[in-house]
Amino acid sequence: MSGHHTPSRRAAQSKGDLRERAILDTCEALLTDKGYDAVTVGDIAQGAGITRGALYFYFGSKQEVVTALVARTVEHLWERSRSTARADVPRQAIATAMRRTVELWNEHGPVMRTAIDLSLTVPEIGNLWNQTADLFIEAIAAVLEHAGVEPGDEPKQASAMARALCWMIERNFYHASQESRESLQNTSDTCEHIWLISSGLS
Incomplete structure (x- = not known):
């Protein structure tokens, strides 16, 4: 039974990893363009192609x-x-x-x-x-x-x-x-x- 769950967990983890990487990559690009003070959570979410709510699933701020x-x-x-x-x-x-x-x-x-x-x-x-x-x-x-x-x-x-x-x-x-x-x-x-x-x- 555990064998059935492992692939889906791995798939979810992989998708999460990709989304997290997109958030971090976007944040780095925004730091380069705008600087820390000017960057908002909305900017990061938009650049990563996700909603603010989805971003808060990964990071609190x-x-x-x-x-x-x-x-x-x-x-x-x-x-x-x-x-x-x-x-x-x-x-x-x-x-x-x-x-x-x-x-x-x-x-x-x-x-x-x-x-x-x-x-x-x-x-x-x-x-x-x-x-x-x-x-x-x-x-x-x-x-x-x-x-x-x-x-x-x-x-x-x-x-x-x-x-x-x-x-x-x-x-x-x-x-x-x-x-x-x-x-x-x-x-x-x-x-x-x-x-x-x-x-x-x-």
Whole structure:
């Protein structure tokens, strides 16, 4: 008997997943076009081809939609963070990390900026963003240690330096991503240079 129910559950889940993805994709496009404050639940529902009532079946508010969108985006960040930490050659690891970070900001800049803007006032987004920062700090520290920087949390040690580098990169990318892709790339090159100097590689 359970065999009869499984396919229908899977079909419903699949349909729900597609609708949820449409809601999140629409929200991201609207953040790009209008910004968080100007976007309404009605805008998101209309763009996703559903009614407001149907949207509320999946999300309770605009803030919940954006939180889910941030969660989806930071998953990509986490994947890149893990791959950075596994790299063997520090110089190559740094170049790869910066290239992938530029790609993500080019693809999802409005979502990342919205996450930063809301991180102090929306606890769920703040937690997601801080978890993401912690993973990047850990990955940066691993690269620094691999390059010969002493482990630890004192000012000249790897974890403290990684924390400063992480937040420096975040703030610089936040501003540069609003200007142009060229500005973002130039900013990335500068941050990469500072990371290399910090690692004793430049």
